[in-house]
Amino acid sequence: xxxxxxxxxxxxxxxxxxxxxxxLRELGDVVLFDIVENMPQGKMLDIAEVARVDxxxxxxxxxNSYADIAGSDIVIVTAGLPRKPGMSRDDLLGxxxxxxxxxxxxxxxxxxxxxVIIISNPLDAMVTLCQKVTGFPPxxxxxxAGVLDSNRFCSFIAWELGVSVRDVNAMVLGGHGDTMVxxxxxxxxxxxxxxxxxxxxxxxxxxxxxxxAMVQRTKMAGGEVVKLLGNGSAFYSPASSAIAMAEAIxxxxxxxxxxxxxxxxxxxxxxxxxxxxxxxGAGGIEKIIEFELDAEEQAMFDNSVAAVKGLIDELPxxxxxxxxxxxx
Ligand code: APR
Numbered sequence: 001x002x003x004x005x006x007x008x009x010x011x012x013x014x015x016x017x018x019x020x021x022x023x024l025r026e027l028g029d030v031v032l033f034d035i036v037e038n039m040p041q042g043k044m045l046d047i048a049e050v051a052r053v054d055x056x057x058x059x060x061x062x063x064n065s066y067a068d069i070a071g072s073d074i075v076i077v078t079a080g081l082p083r084k085p086g087m088s089r090d091d092l093l094g095x096x097x098x099x100x101x102x103x104x105x106x107x108x109x110x111x112x113x114x115x116v117i118i119i120s121n122p123l124d125a126m127v128t129l130c131q132k133v134t135g136f137p138p139x140x141x142x143x144x145a146g147v148l149d150s151n152r153f154c155s156f157i158a159w160e161l162g163v164s165v166r167d168v169n170a171m172v173l174g175g176h177g178d179t180m181v182x183x184x185x186x187x188x189x190x191x192x193x194x195x196x197x198x199x200x201x202x203x204x205x206x207x208x209x210x211x212x213a214m215v216q217r218t219k220m221a222g223g224e225v226v227k228l229l230g231n232g233s234a235f236y237s238p239a240s241s242a243i244a245m246a247e248a249i250x251x252x253x254x255x256x257x258x259x260x261x262x263x264x265x266x267x268x269x270x271x272x273x274x275x276x277x278x279x280x281g282a283g284g285i286e287k288i289i290e291f292e293l294d295a296e297e298q299a300m301f302d303n304s305v306a307a308v309k310g311l312i313d314e315l316p317x318x319x320x321x322x323x324x325x326x327x328x
Contacts, residue, residue, distance in 0.1 A: 004028030143260025
């Protein structure tokens with residue numbers, strides 16, 4: 001059996017880390033595409049020239065031609081501008097929608113059978129746009145946000161409780177914006193509720209304050225990194241998160257990961273892409289796992305979906321030539 005082929009559209013900060021992780025894990029042969037001439041070729045040469053040290057046997061190619069993504073099993077998209085300090089992800093809509101349209105047309109033409117994982121922001125709107133342009137079945141167009149947002153939440157809990165993050169489970173659902181929904185009720189350390197641990201440590205009132213602060217930090221975690229970096233946004237963590245998703249698909253792992261998926265009535269949402277728990281395997285999004293939200297969670301989730309809808313409603317004015325498809 002031949003090796004898998006992974007194409008990365010966007011060879012910037014995240015694209016470079018993605019390429020290196022694909023190689024280190026020997027996920028398959030990798031193509032790195034960017035519109036900037038020579039840069040993706042340079043990055044791939046750089047990574048390839050350490051194959052002996054890192055002990056991997058995969059082919060790495062940088063390119064400026066979409067033809068090179070032909071036959072891809074998975075395409076991961078990071079093309080687009082990152083935020084600058086003070087910007088929200090939503091501020092990227094106008095410029096990144098135009099880029100995403102172009103990228104989606106390239107994928108549709110040259111890699112029509114691929115699974116597509118999108119990282120570009122604003123995430124939920126970019127995933128929606130890619131699905132509309134490609135017309136691919138929704139189980140093959142997936143957004144990376146929840147894996148990272150959930151991991152951030154898990155990290156804050158682990159640091160607070162002084163336990164290994166490997167034993168922490170917590171999920172963040174909804175849109176990948178400031179309205180995202182960390183699910184506090186089910187946050188646990190090897191099955192033991194986090195809230196109970198916080199109450200034992202601090203008492204009722206302070207425990208709630210501590211949890212609220214972790215929830216708030218989770219929602220703003222991307223911005224915290226943007227502010228510190230001063231130039232660009234998080235890149236190691238989104239890359240690793242997307243690789244976990246790609247690996248789940250390529251190795252048919254049936255992992256349960258929060259992904260940006262098209263809802264058809266689940267969680268009370270019809271026909272919008274937002275973050276929900278999914279089973280990821282060889283069929284892409286093989287299942288959306290629905291569970292009962294309590295009234296407060298549902299209200300936050302609905303609020304988050306409303307924010308995503310607001311962005312989707314803006315797309316036809318940004319891409320007037322696509323208004324018909326976008327409104328369909
Ligand atoms: N086609 C392909 N690549 C493009 C296009 C295009 N039309 N337009 C821009 N790019 C490339 C840029 O040349 C750049 O190399 O996308 C790359 C983006 O890389 P960075 O600017 O380093 O951004 P990065 O940190 O990788 O983030 C990419 O992911 O998390 C999101 O908000 C983030 O939207 C941003 C995206």
